[in-house]
Amino acid sequence: MLIQHDVVIVGAGIAGLRAALEAALSGALDVAVISKLYPSRSHSGAAQGGISAALGNLEADDPEWHVYDTVKGSDYLGDQDSIEVLCYDAPRAIIELEHFGVPFSRLPDGRISQRRFGGHTAEFGKRPVMRACHAADRTGHAILHTLYEQCIKHNVHFYDEMQVLDLLYDKGDNAVAGVVAYDLRQGEIVAFHAKATLFATGGYGRAYKTTSNAFAYTGDGMAIVYNAGLPLQDMEFVQFHPTGMYRIGILITEAARGEGGILLNDKGERFMERYAPTIKDLAPRDMVSRAIYMEIKEGRGIGGKDYVHLDVRHLGREAIETKLPEIAEFVRIYFGMDPTDSLIPVAPTAHYAMGGIPTNNDAQVISDGQGTTVRGFYAAGECACVSVHGGNRLGTNSLLDLVVFGRRAGKHIVANVPAMKFAKLPKEPEKPLKDRFQKLLDRSDGGLVDPIREGCQKTMMDNVSVFRTEQTLKQGLADLAALKKSQRAARVLDKGRRMNTDILDCLEMGFVLDTAEVIAESALLRRESRGAHARDDFPKRDDVNWLKHTLAVRGEDGRPSFSYRPVRITRYQPQERKY
Numbered sequence: 001m002l003i004q005h006d007v008v009i010v011g012a013g014i015a016g017l018r019a020a021l022e023a024a025l026s027g028a029l030d031v032a033v034i035s036k037l038y039p040s041r042s043h044s045g046a047a048q049g050g051i052s053a054a055l056g057n058l059e060a061d062d063p064e065w066h067v068y069d070t071v072k073g074s075d076y077l078g079d080q081d082s083i084e085v086l087c088y089d090a091p092r093a094i095i096e097l098e099h100f101g102v103p104f105s106r107l108p109d110g111r112i113s114q115r116r117f118g119g120h121t122a123e124f125g126k127r128p129v130m131r132a133c134h135a136a137d138r139t140g141h142a143i144l145h146t147l148y149e150q151c152i153k154h155n156v157h158f159y160d161e162m163q164v165l166d167l168l169y170d171k172g173d174n175a176v177a178g179v180v181a182y183d184l185r186q187g188e189i190v191a192f193h194a195k196a197t198l199f200a201t202g203g204y205g206r207a208y209k210t211t212s213n214a215f216a217y218t219g220d221g222m223a224i225v226y227n228a229g230l231p232l233q234d235m236e237f238v239q240f241h242p243t244g245m246y247r248i249g250i251l252i253t254e255a256a257r258g259e260g261g262i263l264l265n266d267k268g269e270r271f272m273e274r275y276a277p278t279i280k281d282l283a284p285r286d287m288v289s290r291a292i293y294m295e296i297k298e299g300r301g302i303g304g305k306d307y308v309h310l311d312v313r314h315l316g317r318e319a320i321e322t323k324l325p326e327i328a329e330f331v332r333i334y335f336g337m338d339p340t341d342s343l344i345p346v347a348p349t350a351h352y353a354m355g356g357i358p359t360n361n362d363a364q365v366i367s368d369g370q371g372t373t374v375r376g377f378y379a380a381g382e383c384a385c386v387s388v389h390g391g392n393r394l395g396t397n398s399l400l401d402l403v404v405f406g407r408r409a410g411k412h413i414v415a416n417v418p419a420m421k422f423a424k425l426p427k428e429p430e431k432p433l434k435d436r437f438q439k440l441l442d443r444s445d446g447g448l449v450d451p452i453r454e455g456c457q458k459t460m461m462d463n464v465s466v467f468r469t470e471q472t473l474k475q476g477l478a479d480l481a482a483l484k485k486s487q488r489a490a491r492v493l494d495k496g497r498r499m500n501t502d503i504l505d506c507l508e509m510g511f512v513l514d515t516a517e518v519i520a521e522s523a524l525l526r527r528e529s530r531g532a533h534a535r536d537d538f539p540k541r542d543d544v545n546w547l548k549h550t551l552a553v554r555g556e557d558g559r560p561s562f563s564y565r566p567v568r569i570t571r572y573q574p575q576e577r578k579y
Contacts, residue, residue, distance in 0.1 A: 001190045001430070004422070005032040005157065007413055008178060008194035010164045010221065012039035014140065015381030015402040015409075016200030017147035019363075022410025024154040028418055032157040034164055034181055034192065036216055039148050043202055043214040044381075044402065047140025048326060049255030050115060050132030051097075051403070052396035053090035057111045058130040063088045065122055066131065068572060070397060073119040073284045074390025075531035075541065076574035077234070077549070077567055082386045084570065085361050086397070086404050093403045094133050102146045104135050105323075115323075116258040119284040119394040125579070128279050132396045137253050137326045140399060161185055164201075164220070165507060166433050168193075168426060169228040169374070174367055176377035177423035180433045182504070187497030189437065191429040195420045196413045198378040199225065199357060199365075200406065204515045208350035208465075209457035212244055212251040221383040223511035225357050226518065226560075230367055230374065231551040233385040233565075234355035235515070236522035236533045239393055240466050242288035244349025246307040248334055252327055252346055254395040257281045259323055261312040263292070264343065265300040271308075276579035283579045286392040286532040289348040289466055302345065309343035316340070348466055354393055354532065355522075356385040358551065363409035369551055369565035376423055378413065380405045387549065390567075391531020440503050446491040449505045455483050456509075456516055464520045469537045473524040480520060484513045518552045521560050526550065543574050 007023050009016045012035035024031045035042065054061040066087040071080055098104060098112065105113040114130040122129035135142035151158075159181075166180040168191070178192045201221025205213025226232050242263075243252040257263075262281050265271045275291040276283035283291075296306050312320060317340045320328050324339075331339045357379040358366045363386075364373040381402045388401055456479075463476030487509050494502035528542035529535050547567055552560040 011200035013042035013044035015406040018406030036163040048253035050134035051399035073394040077390030079568040080570040175375035203353040211350040218508040219515035223514040233358040237354035239352035240348040241351035246345035249349040362412040
């Protein structure tokens, strides 16, 4: 089966919807969105705390201060021209979302409410600043639903519960002609032919045992691109959010600390005063996560265990119920306690991919270290690497990234696609995926996927986590190699064609293992500590040798091969990060 549209967007989160809306607003393009989920279930809806912009609604702020914080927060690995685009476009982007209908929380005079967030400061680091615009603690949910409604209004076509599994990429022509997907409800393999294809497929958090990410976050888009022969960038940088619910991983938003919550160790000490004396609990996420692990390592975890406490009791019931209602509900449901009078057990949880599919500032995918663009191919959101986050993303910059670069992708598509021709399709584009399905349906021996998934999540958590060494990374890679062998021989129990989630679990597990291997290999090569990549055996940042982006390409032997590209510095030279 073949379906044709001018524009095909894979992923119905905020980045995908913002790009789709921008393309559809032109009225000149036929736009479609393919989603493995119903769009409003996309993981963007789980973003809680806010979206950053230097509006200055409660105190003086400046987009240049936002640029400085983002560059510094990235541990100087972010491309500064891209960061300038992000931060200077932020105020306009927020007002535009407001006009689309996003129900932001309001100040008494009607302006958008703002709160503090980790790593965001005024006057180039002198004090914390209120920069995070929010809709209570359901900001992503509010933006996602608003953009979905706008897309429906502007006649975007949606293909829900249809999972993209292959990219129609011609390496010789360096062009993408579309994608191939599995229609869960009909049980069919469908090829989509498009002038422009955009990946907005999210991250890979399910490679880890403890994660804030949804079950759908299996690194599909990144792995598909990698397996097609295109590069992935900076995959060693995996953000662990410091305040996941202990043993569960569900996020306790940074907004809880932005509103005044504090972290306490077993002695009742506000320990972040030792690690970031100026902004304390509002230090960047990589620093807070490492601080928590240091407290645990030195015996100051609660009761000697591997967690600490988050204290929001002093905020008062009214503030908690109005500003942090979702967090209050989570704590009551999962811990059976009331955050207005109880301490919340928290520990770092795998949260965000700083690396991904390399793009330029217009979200065009690039195929090499020289910035060569792939004709007709775009990426935006967490699966992409512009790079505005570098080695560590500041909280609230994720939603901003989705909106700013999703829109820029849409604008570039509108400006260029009408004059483009459809790239040539390969003969029988659905056949390779049909053959993979049939092979799985026919196989009667081999193991099941569940033990492979558990093994991957355990070794990534144990060996490729917040702290890394050569020994742990090599152990992780050895484990992953064995798991990949098992995955290639795995069988499925469901032999049906429709709604066969067994086959999807098996294929997704292949994607997870591919991305996990690139993460571990990239981390092994980077012999320094920078941002979220912390090597116990190389504890210092090394700007002489490692102020550069990692590019990983799948080699002929199936293993990643590496090259590097320079970081673009415009005005802020690397300095030691102090908060």
